[in-house]
Amino acid sequence: MLLISCPNCGPRDETEFHYGGQAHVAYPENPDALTDRQWAEYLFYRDNTKGAFAERWVHSTGCRQWFNMLRDTVSYDIQAIYKMGEPRPDVNTSAATTPEGATK
């Protein structure tokens, strides 16, 4: 069980949250101009990162607000939690490979 620190409510169990997939996937400037392949890649293709991965979460049984999280997909270490719309923060990725305490 992950313990996720909601920016509004503080640390809560993972079961109170829902996952929203990869963060920072920008809507295309001009969707009409895309080929079917480019559109499909925008809709369905996501990174499958090993290591630090920026993703969206929503605190669905709490404040019902979305936020971004930088999580290590190997160790499940949560490296940063930041607001929607903020750029991905720089986090020392060497720490990501050494799971510490807050693992799966």
Added chain:
Amino acid sequence: MAETATPANPETLRAARRSPASHLAPTFESGSVAGTVALKEIPFQTMVGIRVDRDSDAGARLASVTGGLPAACGEISGDERATTLWLGPEEFLVVAPESAHDSLGGDLVRALVEALGDDPGQVVDLSANRTTFELSGVRARDVLEKGCSLDLHPRAFRTGTALATEIGNIPAMLFKTGEDSFRIFPRASFADFLGRWLLDGMREYASPEVP
């Protein structure tokens, strides 16, 4: 909303309605352990959902009706006549006794609708959305801890705090009204499940403690 708030014959409707856990009332009574832990339903409380920006003019007008809007998670405002719980940064739940409802001579919903006016936001009568359980007694916290992963110790969860969380795997609001008393607001459809869950959690306290 005016249509639902002022039915043609309030008394007929009042006699016909059933609260979500009314069928469990005798079980709640027999399942309660005198002096240790007690469970009962407080049916038909008036509840109004508010969505508004606290810092806007409309937020200030609504706050003057409710007696303030809570600023952060866990906080409440108002008094027993109308308590406002924090659900989200721009989302609040006003809980008031049954008599505050417009169909029974109160004016809570109308006052809130008028306070919001045409500004961005919403005021919705949610009285039928949730029911209220009151769990009280020296073992109330032990019963809750079986199904709720929050830190319920008094040093972390103080009287006069309300949190949206999961109890027995269902989403519910948990409001600590006194040292040993809690109010739980589950959605109506979960009332049967949560009522039975709490009863099950209370069972062990009916028997003498095993040393």
